[in-house]
Amino acid sequence: MSHKTHPSRSNMNKTWTKYLLWFAQEHVDFRFAEIKSLISLFNIQMKFLRKPKDEPFWIVEFPSETEVKLLASRSVSLRNCIELWAYAPNMQKLHEELKQYPKCLMHPYLQAEKSFKIEVETFCKHFSQKQKVDKLETFSYLPMEGPVDLRNPDVTFQYVEYYGIVPHNPPEEPYEVFFGRWVASGLRQMIKKLSLKTRKFIGNTSMDPQLSLLMANQAKVTDGSLVLDPFVGSGSLLVAAAQFGGYVWGTDIDYLMLHGRTRPTRIRQKIRELDESVRANMKQYNMEHRYMDVLVNDFATPFWREDFRFDALITDPPYGIREATERVGTKKEGYEVKAEHLPTHIPAKIEYGISNIYKDLLRFAARHLRIGGRLVCWFPVFREDYTESVLPQHPCLHLVSNSEQTLSKVTSRRLLTFEKAREPTKDELDEHEVDIMDFREKYFVIREETRKERRLKQAKVREEDRLKHLNKQSL
Amino acid sequence: MKLLTHNMLTSKCMKGVSVGYPLSIKALDIRTVEVEFNPEFVAKMIPKIDWAVLCSAAESLGKTELPKEVIDNYENDQDFLKKVHHILLEVDVIDGELVCPETGRKFPINNGIPNMLLNEDEIYL
Structure with a gap:
């Protein structure tokens, strides 16, 4: 005999899944409003695991993958959605975390018939291909059984290092690192289309x-x-x-x-x-x-x-x-x-x-x-x-x-x-x-004022130069 | 201009006009452009449409295939929805004019675009 449970009850019993939402660092002030609108449009639920700031990474939870995919199908601010397997302040801790990730959740994506690739992404800092491969090698303990396929893999994993949002002067070590399974991309390509x-x-x-x-x-x-x-x-x-x-x-x-x-x-x-x-x-x-x-x-x-x-x-x-x-x-x-x-x-x-x-x-x-x-x-x-x-x-x-x-x-x-x-x-x-x-x-009034101010400022500088010059001459 | 748009237009905003609906259509050039059929959309529009106005507008363009009344259970009648789809979205008045029923004011349609600009003496300021 089947019986329906109250939706909120069943949600309480179910475990929600953690996702990393990776946004484009552009029009930052529009991001939250867009996601809020889409959540209301699709009538989906999302929980923040920490308060979103101006950073391009949000850590959130959804009841299932369906919701993430719906959100990504419409979001212009979103770059990628990643099922988050581990995140930590540095790589060493990340590996410790990742080793704790339940095998039963990993297993479906690591089977022999699943081809895969691991992408190394760094935000706000550039690395050579060689350096990226070195980072990738540190994940060799993951028990992947399938073949590597760089072109068209069944499963894509992403390892992401975050170096802040200040360009040109990134810190030596990343602020945070993430590892997970790519689930969906947002609509960035539509901007180009x-x-x-x-x-x-x-x-x-x-x-x-x-x-x-x-x-x-x-x-x-x-x-x-x-x-x-x-x-x-x-x-x-x-x-x-x-x-x-x-x-x-x-x-x-x-x-x-x-x-x-x-x-x-x-x-x-x-x-x-x-x-x-x-x-x-x-x-x-x-x-x-x-x-x-x-x-x-x-x-x-x-x-x-x-x-x-x-x-x-x-x-x-x-x-x-x-x-x-x-x-x-x-x-x-x-x-x-x-x-x-x-x-x-x-x-x-x-x-x-x-x-x-x-x-x-x-x-x-x-x-x-x-x-x-x-x-x-x-x-x-x-x-x-x-x-x-x-x-x-x-x-x-x-x-x-x-x-x-x-x-x-x-x-x-x-x-x-x-x-x-x-x-x-x-x-x-x-x-x-x-x-x-x-x-x-x-x-137009403000523009007029600034132009006038600029003229006055320039006149003042000229006058000072003239006085300096006169002083020099008199010495 | 499509007949769906025509169904939604009134010249009530003109000085001295009390209803301004429906505008009559004098068509000089009508084109039929086939567009994708979306039965849900057509079904959604039917309750918003003034059916009698749609029928007479279609008739004035020589299209007589619509029944005088909306049929029962139209949401599930693909043939009916297709007919409505054709009249609402595929018949396009390219050149001609719309005429205000009260003042006789003519609004020209060129290149499929009605010009509803009023003159200075036709508006409330």
């Missing part, structure tokens, strides 16, 4: 593939998700979303951009090709079936049916620095387009200030996301002014993560992930004040 260098249609502010994929993960895009980018540009965020199964729409106020008629972005290209478009990008990556439509549309006047709900909104709104912040409008009172001008009239644009863009964006998300759906967007900030209170907010949206990418000494942008918690009330849809400082205004 979606590279902007080889993409058909790009714009001046196309998002790089790594950050685009991270955004799609933050948005928990999955097979069949309905995804919209309301400031779509050349569609790089949609490429990433479609890669993970999203069905994608985009809107943009820029007619020439959507029709691939802006000036070419590539320096060697004189004119754009006839078929450059968001759709052409989807075709390039065999995802045309996930391309829904793009519309020329001012985000201030959206045309979506009120009851249409998206699963995810992912977007990089214009900040007014590298691309204009514009909406249709005029300051003239009682302005009308004359009938004879209608067919060729191009509407005038007025400034669409950052605070209004984010106000509209959050209100749009509150209306058009399904409950549990996510808005993932960039938000520019001045680092010295930053506190969480400067971020846009809405009573129906919870901020679930907030990661920083530094842009310059004074500026950075933050990737904000909001989740819709409930439907808005009528009042919340009509008007909701968001008070956000205008990034653009201050951006």
Whole structure:
């Protein structure tokens, strides 16, 4: 007779397995947010064996290998996942640890019919092939029965030495060493596959593939998700979303951009090709079936049916620095387009200030996301002014993560992930004040100041030199 | 422009328009592009779609294969889902216009991309 045990009970009885998660040491502030999103997307459990820091190695536990593989199947930050057999502060202790690893757990991977290889990896310090082979030789006590196969082994073991994250000056001895069985790799190769260098249609502010994929993960895009980018540009965020199964729409106020008629972005290209478009990008990556439509549309006047709900909104709104912040409008009172001008009239644009863009964006998300759906967007900030209170907010949206990418000494942008918690009330849809400082205004003021300061400093140095020179002469 | 997108569009944001739905389609060039069939996706979209609007939009493009009502138990009817898939995702209006039902305002579609830009005097500021 079979009976079901309570899930938490059965987990308590089962032993979890230790894994080493090895991350790429890039966009470190995004790592935790990505893993958190994926864990929630797949509804999997993970335990930290120690608190994660800025280091590229996490030691964690999962109920089984299935969970690790799921996580790796979507993570852009992850390089490798290794079933951790031993870890220690130095090699000698590692060998002692490894000899304690239960034989019954080792055995399935050391059998005669399993070909294998052992890789020696060192983080932040270079070693010659000879030195690596010497390190490898120290594992000769492992009772492997199968043949070595360097090309296509059944089992890959990794020995990893960690020398810290400060380049150019690694310590003599590693801080920590790890040994285990390789289980899965993350999606680092996809960054290359979606590279902007080889993409058909790009714009001046196309998002790089790594950050685009991270955004799609933050948005928990999955097979069949309905995804919209309301400031779509050349569609790089949609490429990433479609890669993970999203069905994608985009809107943009820029007619020439959507029709691939802006000036070419590539320096060697004189004119754009006839078929450059968001759709052409989807075709390039065999995802045309996930391309829904793009519309020329001012985000201030959206045309979506009120009851249409998206699963995810992912977007990089214009900040007014590298691309204009514009909406249709005029300051003239009682302005009308004359009938004879209608067919060729191009509407005038007025400034669409950052605070209004984010106000509209959050209100749009509150209306058009399904409950549990996510808005993932960039938000520019001045680092010295930053506190969480400067971020846009809405009573129906919870901020679930907030990661920083530094842009310059004074500026950075933050990737904000909001989740819709409930439907808005009528009042919340009509008007909701968001008070956000205008990034653009201050951006140019600060640059002006630093330029002025630099001039003053240079003048001061010249004056000092002149005085020194005079003094010398008088001596 | 696909008929799925058309089903989700309204001109309600225009000054003086109260419903703005559905927009009518005047098509000059329609293309059929075969795309991968994902029955789960189509089944997921059916409850979100205004069925009557989809049928009449399809009819205005000369496509009459859809039944007037959504059939029962459609999730398991591959033939039905395929038909809906074709109408929603494979019929593409390349050139033509969308027309606001209340004001008669025309929104041109070129290269498959509808231009929903409004003029300064058509919006609430």
